[in-house]
Amino acid sequence: MARFCELTGKGPMTGNKVSHSNIKTKRKFNPNLQKKKLFVPELDRWIEVKLSTQALRTINKKGIYPYLKELEKKGEIVLDL
Numbered sequence: 001m002a003r004f005c006e007l008t009g010k011g012p013m014t015g016n017k018v019s020h021s022n023i024k025t026k027r028k029f030n031p032n033l034q035k036k037k038l039f040v041p042e043l044d045r046w047i048e049v050k051l052s053t054q055a056l057r058t059i060n061k062k063g064i065y066p067y068l069k070e071l072e073k074k075g076e077i078v079l080d081l
Contacts, residue, residue: 005052
């Protein structure tokens with residue numbers, strides 16, 4: 001499975017690992033992804049998503065359904081739940 005957040009699209013980034021002697025080697029920064037089952041009361045069903053902790057914090061703040069509607073309005077996801 002790819003390491004992408006299903007809601008925000010956040011994925012791995014590349015950068016440099018810098019040693020004490022300032023030698024730079026390429027490395028990958030993976031997002032902090034969690035697999036969660038969320039209940040959407042407006043749809044009266046559970047959804048299982050792999051999402052970043054940033055998206056999880058936003059869901060805790062705004063609520064799952066308003067957040068999904070906001071992402072759909074931006075065109076980032078299509079609600080076919």
